[in-house]
Amino acid sequence: MKTYLDCYPCFVRQALEAARMAGADETQQRAVLNHVLDALRRLDLSGTPPEVGDKIHRLVREVTGSNDPYRAVKERSTRESLVLYPRLKALVGEGSDLLDRAVRLAIAGNIIDLGPAGEYDLWATIERVMAQPFAIDDSPAFHDALARTKWVLYLGDNAGETVFDRVLIETLDRPVVYAAKGGPVLNDATVDDALAAGLDEVAEVIGTGSDAPGTILDRCTEDFRLRYDAAELIVAKGQANYETLSTERKGIFFLLQTKCPVIARDVGVPTESIVLKRGVLVGRR
Amino acid sequence: MKTYLDCYPCFVRQALEAARMAGADETQQRAVLNHVLDALRRLDLSGTPPEVGDKIHRLVREVTGSNDPYRAVKERSTRESLVLYPRLKALVGEGSDLLDRAVRLAIAGNIIDLGPAGEYDLWATIERVMAQPFAIDDSPAFHDALARTKWVLYLGDNAGETVFDRVLIETLDRPVVYAAKGGPVLNDATVDDALAAGLDEVAEVIGTGSDAPGTILDRCTEDFRLRYDAAELIVAKGQANYETLSTERKGIFFLLQTKCPVIARDVGVPTESIVLKRGVLVGRR
Numbered sequence: 001m002k003t004y005l006d007c008y009p010c011f012v013r014q015a016l017e018a019a020r021m022a023g024a025d026e027t028q029q030r031a032v033l034n035h036v037l038d039a040l041r042r043l044d045l046s047g048t049p050p051e052v053g054d055k056i057h058r059l060v061r062e063v064t065g066s067n068d069p070y071r072a073v074k075e076r077s078t079r080e081s082l083v084l085y086p087r088l089k090a091l092v093g094e095g096s097d098l099l100d101r102a103v104r105l106a107i108a109g110n111i112i113d114l115g116p117a118g119e120y121d122l123w124a125t126i127e128r129v130m131a132q133p134f135a136i137d138d139s140p141a142f143h144d145a146l147a148r149t150k151w152v153l154y155l156g157d158n159a160g161e162t163v164f165d166r167v168l169i170e171t172l173d174r175p176v177v178y179a180a181k182g183g184p185v186l187n188d189a190t191v192d193d194a195l196a197a198g199l200d201e202v203a204e205v206i207g208t209g210s211d212a213p214g215t216i217l218d219r220c221t222e223d224f225r226l227r228y229d230a231a232e233l234i235v236a237k238g239q240a241n242y243e244t245l246s247t248e249r250k251g252i253f254f255l256l257q258t259k260c261p262v263i264a265r266d267v268g269v270p271t272e273s274i275v276l277k278r279g280v281l282v283g284r285r
Numbered sequence: 286m287k288t289y290l291d292c293y294p295c296f297v298r299q300a301l302e303a304a305r306m307a308g309a310d311e312t313q314q315r316a317v318l319n320h321v322l323d324a325l326r327r328l329d330l331s332g333t334p335p336e337v338g339d340k341i342h343r344l345v346r347e348v349t350g351s352n353d354p355y356r357a358v359k360e361r362s363t364r365e366s367l368v369l370y371p372r373l374k375a376l377v378g379e380g381s382d383l384l385d386r387a388v389r390l391a392i393a394g395n396i397i398d399l400g401p402a403g404e405y406d407l408w409a410t411i412e413r414v415m416a417q418p419f420a421i422d423d424s425p426a427f428h429d430a431l432a433r434t435k436w437v438l439y440l441g442d443n444a445g446e447t448v449f450d451r452v453l454i455e456t457l458d459r460p461v462v463y464a465a466k467g468g469p470v471l472n473d474a475t476v477d478d479a480l481a482a483g484l485d486e487v488a489e490v491i492g493t494g495s496d497a498p499g500t501i502l503d504r505c506t507e508d509f510r511l512r513y514d515a516a517e518l519i520v521a522k523g524q525a526n527y528e529t530l531s532t533e534r535k536g537i538f539f540l541l542q543t544k545c546p547v548i549a550r551d552v553g554v555p556t557e558s559i560v561l562k563r564g565v566l567v568g569r570r
Contacts, residue, residue, distance in 0.1 A: 003310070005301055005314055005318060006301065008297050008298075008301065008318060008322075009294040009295070009297040009298035010294070012293050012294040013293075013294035015492075016290055016291065016293065016294070026290070029290055030290060033290060033293060033325075034326050037293075037322040037323075037325050037326050038322075038326065039324065040322055041319050041322045087494070124461055
């Protein structure tokens, strides 16, 4: 997905929030903003928004000297989600279609995202998503692909959401390789965050090698790309993975909530939708 | 009120919206944004947000060649509010405290504001504001000042909101001088917009001489400033008049809804509050 001019206000907001999260004083906050304003003036709109996000959060880390501004927030999210874990497992077991319920739950967990504006109520979101109709529902193709694949590559998104991913992974009944970020950016789950959620108990946890939001393939390690190329079925969580991989001709299924109007328009659904969307040309590589 | 870094995302959003309202193509939109990003880098934060808004909307008008991007929107707002006028009059007459009800209605009309983000439902807002407790209620001082003054200077805000102002003016029982903008900016009411709302039937309509949002005194004409200095009671509508006049030591009463979190914090109330706030040192000049 390309970058839209509508993304500019959001980039500026996100830079300011990240700077504050990193403990920046007002002078540092302004320095971050000035760098970002300058970067936006020279921006190539053909790149994806997470490529810009990568620049912004790199600037924040450089100016503030904070390597992982969202660390405390991520740790809290993981702790809180782990407390919910038994309730999440119970919630999946309450219906007959376990896979559908686990997919919904994994999408519900995608609300734990500090990129978009606004606050959220986690449990209210869970209840909404468990009952909400899919705006795009490629479940039949997903079930079909799952039945045929030997293993699944799972591209994670945020810390805390990892625990929701764990519940889905436990329901997939296939070996899973769980890819987390190679370094801190926003509240995205790093390998350490994934391990803190216990994902190594249900999957092989690897790093993408990249600390950009989403999955920017040419920033990832050769090792990750080999896994990516070999994967027959990829589960890609969240907006940033959609933004960076939406035009990849690969067997990807995007599981996300549309929290941003620009992304929602690109997906072709309203905001606050839940989506299980098959990537372009799945199975026809 | 000074400008906060939190205002930056909003400035960028507003510039983009205004450029689109002016019919700008994507190249022009980007040109506007680049000018605005540059202006923000060099910004003096001690100025008020409407001074920045003034720059932004001037840029939009220059780049797009559109003198009044919001003209059609303003005309529609005025028409729609005029249709409501009989219902507004009836609503004021339904209670015993006519002045309180007319003040509330004038504040309700302040929702017709295209500066902040988001959409609004006009009638739902009216119903909410008629019943909502004031977050700041300087009504006793307002009633007192009204009883003692010979005339009222009324600083208008947006087109359409003018009709709600008219209902309040008809309830004030004092001669009113209604000051509208000297030229188009955002959906603020110009003299022409005020006349279209029939304000000349209930007040003397004058222009401030300035086409900046709010009331930036040193941009106004000498003639307006004489009226301003002579006024014992000033009614100032909306956020921008608060932003530009909040530290003026004058008998001003601010009537507004707090639609922006930064302004709400400066006022000291939550967002979506209704406020009748006396200016600093009223009556002690």
